[in-house]
Amino acid sequence: MxxxxxxxxxxxxxxxxxxxxxxxxxxxxxxxxxxxxxxxxxxxxxxxxxxxxxxxxxxxxxxxxxxxxxxxxxxxxxxxxxxxxxxxxxxxxxxxxxxxxxxxxxxxxxxxVGGLIALGAGFNPILTGRENIYVNGSILGLSKAAIDAKLEEIIEFAELEEFIDAPVQTYSSGMTVRLGFAVAVVLIExxxxxxxxxxxxxxxxxxxxxxxxxxxxxxxxxxxxxxxxxxxxxxxxxxxxxxxxxxxxxxxxxxxxxxxxxxxKFDVIPSFYVGELVQIISILINGQPSLDTTDTILVERLADIEIQITLKVSPQFKHPEPFLVFYDAEQRGIAEYIYEEKLPLENINGNVSFKILIPKVIFSKGLYSITVGLSESKDGPILMRAQSAAYFQVKAEKNLWTAFQLHGESTQVI
Incomplete structure (x- = not known):
């Protein structure tokens, strides 16, 4: 409109x-x-x-x-x-x-004003994509010649060359959005x-x-x-x-x-999937408990982060191998930590406790979750995977849309 x-x-x-x-x-x-x-x-x-x-x-x-x-x-x-x-x-x-x-x-x-507010808004589902372009242009007061001049650009931008003469009601949601966006930014200017x-x-x-x-x-x-x-x-x-x-x-x-x-504004609610042979006892992030709490633990960017995890593991697994996966707030996988120490973890009376120190966290500012996993041995079957078992928030002065904010030194070259 x-x-x-x-x-x-x-x-x-x-x-x-x-x-x-x-x-x-x-x-x-x-x-x-x-x-x-x-x-x-x-x-x-x-x-x-x-x-x-x-x-x-x-x-x-x-x-x-x-x-x-x-x-x-x-x-x-x-x-x-x-x-x-x-x-x-x-x-x-x-x-x-x-x-x-x-x-x-x-x-x-x-x-x-060019607006794309509701999916399919302004389109007649019975008409074809081409016909809807002309209808929208006419409503906006454009002449047929003006619409003709931009028609191919709209179709090309929307990537609908093969479907432009099909009824809009046969379009997928993505195709409808592509057509709507093209009309909003190309036709209207x-x-x-x-x-x-x-x-x-x-x-x-x-x-x-x-x-x-x-x-x-x-x-x-x-x-x-x-x-x-x-x-x-x-x-x-x-x-x-x-x-x-x-x-x-x-x-x-x-x-x-x-x-x-x-x-x-969002409550931090862990979503667990835990195998029957493994139980999470505690997770500490920089000494702060992260289980059974809705509080978010704050970590300054470029500061160290220490994660201490205690698990109850069936005694039959003597040397289990842990791994961690980090996700951002959009649940995109960002990084993974695999236990590669020379000395294997010991299962002591059914308890496995380990501490991981990650120096100088370079994540961009935002909310992150940690998924905790445990396998029977290196490259062995997975015993447990706890999705979003813990959360922490990285604080920083700048906000970027990338996952990492690299830290380095630069000098001027003359």
Whole structure:
């Protein structure tokens, strides 16, 4: 959808500081009851028609989906909008795109808006992909000649050459997103781009293509990017806003601080799979117990991390071999530790205890989990694997979207 508002001259350098989005104290409420929602809607329409003032206070069964959100976004800036499911992110984007009306506050947008908010939104499932491109272009006020000029670029970007004349209802979710993204960024050439989880269903090749396109667009427009993938957010965001139950709990340009706060909102719940012959007694990270707790252990980047694990193992296994696997918050495997000491572990009266010291942890800042495993012997059958048995959070000044932040020395060459 496009809001065709007066477009400012983008040629001068001063326009790089132009405010394209201004949101002031915006709030939106919904009703949990369908019957009451219909009745409240009729009353609100009547109030507007008669000119009566209505303060939009909460009525029975109503709740604030978005409450008192304010921000400005300039050309060349990207706002990473994060929060748990139901925090109000999509509702805010729908108000920015003009799909729904705020109950309080004001929204000012300068320029054309390209939005990809809901999967398949704006597409007629019965029409073909080609026909939907023309329909969207016509709604946006583009002539057939203008659409023709960009048609091949849209099809090529969406990678739908073989399927463009098939009905959209036959498309997979990834194909639909590809077409929607291509229409939003190629056909519209937006001043304001709204993206809501559009990269969550694409394959890796298309995700990288989207990032390249967004990199080219950001200097020319303002972008609001909604995602649950913090590496993706830190990859492109210049600003960040964290919503919780509709309210902003963090706003600013310190993207890493906002992501840290986002991670802290989740309970740390281990997910165990333990073999019958092995039992985890305790796991200590830098001396702090990590079992049976929801507290996250903090580790400074480049500091040492000491992991001490005590297991109860069936006496028949004399020299078991432990291994550790580290995962990031997105559950991507980051690193693995394999026990390679010369002296094998001893099973002493059914107890196996060992300590691992990892010097100068180079993980980028973020939340990490440790999976603990034990095999019968080197390269032998696995006796136990405890997924996400312990968690720790790496603290650092900078936030990167890569898994590792390398530490080294550099000198100038003259």
């Amino acid at each position: 496009m809001l065709d508002l007066p477009k400012c001259d983008v040629q001068s350098q001063s326009d790089n500081k132009e405010v394209l989005i201004r949101v002031e104290n915006v709030s939106k409420k919904f009703c949990r009851s369908l019957k009451k929602s219909l009745w409240y809607g009729i009353k609100d329409i009547g109030s507007e028609l008669t000119g009566r003032k209505y303060e939009h206070e909460l009525r029975p069964d109503e709740f604030w989906s978005v409450k008192d959100v304010s921000f400005e976004l300039r050309r060349g800036e990207c706002l990473g909008l994060i929060g748990r499911n139901g925090a109000g992110k999509t509702t805010l984007l729908k108000m920015l795109n003009g799909l729904i009306k705020p109950d309080r506050g004001s929204i000012e947008i300068n320029g054309k 937006p001043d304001v781009l709204l993206l809501d989880e559009v990269l969550a269903v694409g394959d890796m090749g298309f995700v990288l293509k989207c990032f390249r396109k967004i990199d080219l667009l950001i200097p020319k427009c303002a972008v609001i990017f909604v995602s649950h993938s913090m590496p993706q957010v830190s990859r492109i965001a210049t600003d960040i806003a964290l919503l919780e139950k509709g309210k902003p709990v963090y706003q600013g340009k310190n993207v890493s601080e906002g992501i840290d706060l986002y991670y802290s």
